[in-house]
Amino acid sequence: MKLITHNMLTSKCLKGVTTGYPLSIKATNVKVTEVDFNPEFITRIIPKLDWDVLWSAADSIGHSEGLPKTVEPKFEDDEEFLKKAHRVLLEIEVEEGHLTCPESGRQFPISKGIPNMLLTEAEVQ
Amino acid sequence: MNEEKKVERKRKRFSARLKSSKGIICTDTPGPNIVLCNSGQATGLEKSFIVKLIKSLSSDIQVPKFIAEKGESHSYLLFSTTKNAILFYNTFNGKAKIDENGTPLYMSFVERVPNNEFICQHDNPQGLFLLDNFISIEEEEHLIKYFDWDEDIVSSNLKNRQVKHYGYEFRYGTNDVDLNCPLAEKIPDVCDVLWTRLKEHGFDVGVPDQLTVNKYKPGQGIPSHVDRHSPFGDTILSLSLGSAVVMDWRHHSGKTVPVLVERRCLLIMKDEARYDWQHGIQPRTWDPIIETRSVQMGNNDKLIKVVTSDTVARETRISLTFRWTRSGPCQCNFKTLCDSVEKGNSNDIEDELASNLEELHVHKVYEQIAGHFSTTRHKPWPKVVEFLEGLPPGAVLLDLGAGNGKNILRRNDILQIAGERSSGLLNECKQYTQSIPGADCLRLDLLYPGLKHSCADVVICIAVIHHFSSKARRLQAICAISNLLRPGGRALITVWAKDQTRSNYLCKSKQSQTENEHLITVGGLDLPIHENRTQFQHNDLLVPWKLRNISGNKLSDKPESTLLRYYHVFEEDELSNLCKEVPGLYVISSFYEEGNWCVVCEKNITI
Numbered sequence: 001m002k003l004i005t006h007n008m009l010t011s012k013c014l015k016g017v018t019t020g021y022p023l024s025i026k027a028t029n030v031k032v033t034e035v036d037f038n039p040e041f042i043t044r045i046i047p048k049l050d051w052d053v054l055w056s057a058a059d060s061i062g063h064s065e066g067l068p069k070t071v072e073p074k075f076e077d078d079e080e081f082l083k084k085a086h087r088v089l090l091e092i093e094v095e096e097g098h099l100t101c102p103e104s105g106r107q108f109p110i111s112k113g114i115p116n117m118l119l120t121e122a123e124v125q
Numbered sequence: 126m127n128e129e130k131k132v133e134r135k136r137k138r139f140s141a142r143l144k145s146s147k148g149i150i151c152t153d154t155p156g157p158n159i160v161l162c163n164s165g166q167a168t169g170l171e172k173s174f175i176v177k178l179i180k181s182l183s184s185d186i187q188v189p190k191f192i193a194e195k196g197e198s199h200s201y202l203l204f205s206t207t208k209n210a211i212l213f214y215n216t217f218n219g220k221a222k223i224d225e226n227g228t229p230l231y232m233s234f235v236e237r238v239p240n241n242e243f244i245c246q247h248d249n250p251q252g253l254f255l256l257d258n259f260i261s262i263e264e265e266e267h268l269i270k271y272f273d274w275d276e277d278i279v280s281s282n283l284k285n286r287q288v289k290h291y292g293y294e295f296r297y298g299t300n301d302v303d304l305n306c307p308l309a310e311k312i313p314d315v316c317d318v319l320w321t322r323l324k325e326h327g328f329d330v331g332v333p334d335q336l337t338v339n340k341y342k343p344g345q346g347i348p349s350h351v352d353r354h355s356p357f358g359d360t361i362l363s364l365s366l367g368s369a370v371v372m373d374w375r376h377h378s379g380k381t382v383p384v385l386v387e388r389r390c391l392l393i394m395k396d397e398a399r400y401d402w403q404h405g406i407q408p409r410t411w412d413p414i415i416e417t418r419s420v421q422m423g424n425n426d427k428l429i430k431v432v433t434s435d436t437v438a439r440e441t442r443i444s445l446t447f448r449w450t451r452s453g454p455c456q457c458n459f460k461t462l463c464d465s466v467e468k469g470n471s472n473d474i475e476d477e478l479a480s481n482l483e484e485l486h487v488h489k490v491y492e493q494i495a496g497h498f499s500t501t502r503h504k505p506w507p508k509v510v511e512f513l514e515g516l517p518p519g520a521v522l523l524d525l526g527a528g529n530g531k532n533i534l535r536r537n538d539i540l541q542i543a544g545e546r547s548s549g550l551l552n553e554c555k556q557y558t559q560s561i562p563g564a565d566c567l568r569l570d571l572l573y574p575g576l577k578h579s580c581a582d583v584v585i586c587i588a589v590i591h592h593f594s595s596k597a598r599r600l601q602a603i604c605a606i607s608n609l610l611r612p613g614g615r616a617l618i619t620v621w622a623k624d625q626t627r628s629n630y631l632c633k634s635k636q637s638q639t640e641n642e643h644l645i646t647v648g649g650l651d652l653p654i655h656e657n658r659t660q661f662q663h664n665d666l667l668v669p670w671k672l673r674n675i676s677g678n679k680l681s682d683k684p685e686s687t688l689l690r691y692y693h694v695f696e697e698d699e700l701s702n703l704c705k706e707v708p709g710l711y712v713i714s715s716f717y718e719e720g721n722w723c724v725v726c727e728k729n730i731t732i
Contacts, residue, residue, distance in 0.1 A: 001565065001567075004540055005542055005565040008521075008542070008576050008580045009567075009575055009576060010575060010576065010577050011575065012577075016243035017243075018243070018244070018246075038518070038537050038562070041519055041537065043519070044517075044518055044519020045519045045521075045540060048519070104241075112552070112555065113555060113566070114566045114567065115567055115568065116548075116568040117567060117568060117569045117570075118569065124572075
């Protein structure tokens, strides 16, 4: 699971859960793989993300170093920043661990890099 | 003195264990909240045990709120005052016995207790009326005496409850009555008082002619259902005797509303509540306590419904369901759950059956055939490529039901999330997409996708929705897609068409066999097995997959076994009509392509 994906995950479908966001991450195995840097992609995706959530997610798995807590107004011109964002968004992957719903405590396992968001019928709204 | 030390040592050990395994922080400073360290839902603790302890203390102590989380062997008591908590602690810690072996109960004060309360987001269904205290205590007693029966002479014993009928027998296979076979026993006179009283309350609905009496013991319930539209009129009544119960109401849009039905209450279903919502009772021995609280919203007080984590035990409940029989097609304006809406050959399948059917004949099958299936799917479908052409950098694409990921684009400037239910296919997908920078995989169910609303610029859902076995579920799937789209976002949805005459699917030398076709019964439902490479004869059917094993990288020559996948094949316009039913979704184009019906739709900007 890449942190860009984590930014969009919610446990809102659970019965009794109102926002279910963000899910906290507990990682037992984190993998870092270098991938192509495309500044236009990063520039355009950042406004669609919840940066606070991204920062905290990176921090919770020990990868927030050097990552600014806020996005500056003219971030698109700051290549160093874009590279840091690129790294956190696309290069860091949680291979094993679990996600936890902030309201109900329900855990979603992550195995072989794939979060399992399946719910039983009894659990859903 | 020695005894006291021993208790304290034990108690400390339990507290430490709670801290290390559950993160629960016990405190020595007394407060109103107590954790019972070695007794909870998993150990069989019931609230009545707590009530008994409290009553033995003093009759004027309020029974504390009781929180016993599912599967836990500890639980919590929330007293109204610290004084009462201390009294309870001093009296029972290490002294009260929790089982026949005399195991003592250990407890500790805690600061934080779990908050499992939730606010009910939706109003009660329109057309649902609850007339509390519709009958007096004496009348209730009288009715219970009249209608209750001994265990041995039950007329009909269903799996979940016991029933008895008057006027006409309710037939559970077809969920209707046979108007040609009225029962000798009519609705008894003892009910007559209800009809005049109903009129006094402003409900001029006349006198019903069918009554079903249900007896629910604690632990029994009834699956979620709508009373079939066509056999019964526009009003249905339910009188509750003996026990309150929480009834769960579900709308196909995804809304759920728990409703407390008190004993002696007359519940009236009309309009939406009668026709467009399902209702059911969960099989459990207790119900959550539902409170109405007033909260300040701006300058106004607003009443909200809170489902608390506290529970109350159920008693035996007798419900009298009164209906008005009728004949002919239903005339209602609520089509989703209506049995008079034309649905091709088969009637719509009930939700519970639908989900079992899909588990058995979709999910399990895909897990088994994942490897073989994946070898048959290599290239993205041309229509998908066309639809995704011109997607700008930075776009967010969700491929729901991604299979082995063959439709994921080899691009490095967009985010592509492949969502799939089958873990076997997902593993293939993960391998296939590994080298794509902005691609990621997610195990999910399209009905409850676990992704934020409005997160996607584009959704593709290719050959997925034909695996949902009821119209309500197919609609729910499209609702889920619509929710995930941002305003202005677009989706491509494709399903298998019943009409295969314009595709390469048909094999000319093969004829479909309608005469000696095979049927398989799944949960009481007869499904025909399709003859591959022939024209479809039905809308709901099972399609054989001849599974071949893979050893090394080679597919074996001979099939090992045949597995049956459930399909609902679509009529012309069926998919686009389904999309049009979803509020805020606008159909841009609808077309036929190689044996599939395809729809491109857009999420409305204003919604």
